[in-house]
Amino acid sequence: MPVFLSAPVSTETPSLPFKFTGGFGLSTKTIGFMLAVQGIYSMIAQLWLFPYVVRRFGTLTTFRFVIMVWPLLDFAVPYAVLLPKKLQMAGVYTCLITKITFHVLAFPSNAILLTNSAPSLLVLGAINGIAASTASLSRGFGPTLTGLIHTTGLKAGYNGFGWWMSGIICFIGAIQSFWMEEGKGRMDKSSDDDEESSPCLSSPIIEATTIVEDTTFFGSRESFDNFELTPTKA
Numbered sequence: 001m002p003v004f005l006s007a008p009v010s011t012e013t014p015s016l017p018f019k020f021t022g023g024f025g026l027s028t029k030t031i032g033f034m035l036a037v038q039g040i041y042s043m044i045a046q047l048w049l050f051p052y053v054v055r056r057f058g059t060l061t062t063f064r065f066v067i068m069v070w071p072l073l074d075f076a077v078p079y080a081v082l083l084p085k086k087l088q089m090a091g092v093y094t095c096l097i098t099k100i101t102f103h104v105l106a107f108p109s110n111a112i113l114l115t116n117s118a119p120s121l122l123v124l125g126a127i128n129g130i131a132a133s134t135a136s137l138s139r140g141f142g143p144t145l146t147g148l149i150h151t152t153g154l155k156a157g158y159n160g161f162g163w164w165m166s167g168i169i170c171f172i173g174a175i176q177s178f179w180m181e182e183g184k185g186r187m188d189k190s191s192d193d194d195e196e197s198s199p200c201l202s203s204p205i206i207e208a209t210t211i212v213e214d215t216t217f218f219g220s221r222e223s224f225d226n227f228e229l230t231p232t233k234a
Contacts, residue, residue, distance in 0.1 A: 001099070003150070004077070005031050005092065010159075014082060021159045022081055024088060038096050045104040053105060059116075060182040063109035066102050068174045073098055074167030078160025116183035 003023075010022020026034075053062055073095070080091040114131055118124040146162050153161020 001077075001096070002031050002035070005034070007159075010081075012157075015157075016082075018160070019157050020078075020082065021154060021157055023159075024081065024092065034092070034096060037093075038100050041097060042100050042104060045101060046108070049101070050104050050108055054109065054112075058182070059109050059112050060180060062105055063113060064174075064177045064180070066106045066109070067170065067177050070102055070106075071167040071171040071174065073102065074163045074170060075160075078163050081159065113180065113182060118183070 005024050005026045006028070007023025007025070009025045010020070012021060014020030057065070077095050080088065080095055083091045114127060115124065118127050146166065149165050150162030153159065
């Protein structure tokens with residue numbers, strides 16, 4: 001997005017619907033301010049908007065809705081440069097706010113769905129580790145690949161070529177989301193092995209307390225006071 005905002009304004013006549021070039025020619029200071037507004041809104045939306053939407057519609061429904069609408073955003077963003085001069089900034093801020101709203105709703109929902117899919121606590125760390133490594137790999141190679149695609153599009157006179165390719169990838173992900181299922185969470189799917197390996201369940205104090213709860217005492221108060229708990233070995 002910053003590259004698109006800082007690109008010089010095109011003087012060429014666009015050949016609609018797809019062939020046009022140019023950006024907004026914004027300064028670094030202006031782009032920095034816009035990104036700051038984006039960050040402030042992201043924090044507010046993360047704290048207030050995301051919990052409300054997920055409680056209302058559910059995690060999977062929220063994720064599926066965002067991933068279905070996201071391709072439309074990728075397809076529409078390049079056309080903001082064709083808006084009248086007075087409406088361009090309003091269009092840019094609309095695209096930025098929509099983009100961050102989708103980020104705020106999609107990424108936490110994805111993390112929750114991933115965590116709830118773990119069948120046991122024993123594999124939760126491995127699942128999250130693989131997911132984080134895959135995301136880091138994508139962040140590492142993504143800018144290089146999209147930069148090459150964007151450059152190829154500019155040389156051919158298509159300013160939105162990189163955006164439209166991203167939209168196609170998002171569309172494929174949207175189709176895949178219909179095969180996703182929302183898990184019940186690792187606490188509902190804890191295995192017997194987890195229970196046997198839990199140190200709390202084999203604690204001597206827990207076993208001794210269980211003995212006291214299951215025992216009925218008869219006799220004087222002195223006999224109860226002299227009762228000693230004998231911890232058992234785990």
